[in-house]
Amino acid sequence: MRLDRRMIGLLILTVLIVGNIYIIGIYAPIERTMGVVQKVFYFHISSAWIGMLAFVVVFLCSILYLWRRSEEVNQVAVASAEIGVVFISCTLLTGPIWAYPIWNTWWTWDPRLTTTLVLWFMYAAYIALQGGGAAENRRRFAAVYGIIAFINVPLVFFSARWWRSIHPVIVSSEGMNLDPRMKTALYASIIAFSALYVHLAKMRLSVLRLRKRVETLRENLVY
């Protein structure tokens, strides 16, 4: 029964990913001025959104951990931070690939780009902090850090609006200024990446639980 549910989940994920590839590659129109490279935007934005969503989960779990001191909640925060860093890495790598043919430079110290890079470093530090073992003090310190680091998430989102930035703003107060087919492709991409986030989080959580069991068993055998 458990295997069947897992297989169904994997099947849905595969359909979403393949459908997403079709929608981005075939269904979404080619932008008139930028050409095919504009299609990088679909997974650039999706990975940024999912990365930030993952950090929202870290923030909420950090608060919950300080309140309840639950090991499970801490594990969700660790798993989410790790996946968030993977997705933000995708964002940071795909951005320059779009920027080079459009801006004629791989990187510029634009507020949006800089804050995103800082965000990546902050959560990489969070993972390093959590990786040091299971001591209660360390987990508590990591939870406080997880709350403080979250300050950078809205900063990344609003940086292109608050400061002079050359980074395009897709979602403005007037809504999304996109072709309907492009909008569909973007939504499909966000849905597929969200499903991937859930799948990866489940996988990572099961590894963390397994590690805990191995550690407990090892301690029991030693003493």
Place this chain on the structure above:
Amino acid sequence: MVYFVIGYSIVWLMLLGYTAYVHFQQKKLERQLEVLEELAAGGPKAR
């Protein structure tokens, strides 16, 4: 087109690479757990 293909490949290589990394970690821990459970079941002999 080249930039699009590079971008697309990077995203999927990273995501699949991470999935494979988690999967291998899971397999390694499952093997460790199996050995430890066998040792635990062995009782005094295992020590």
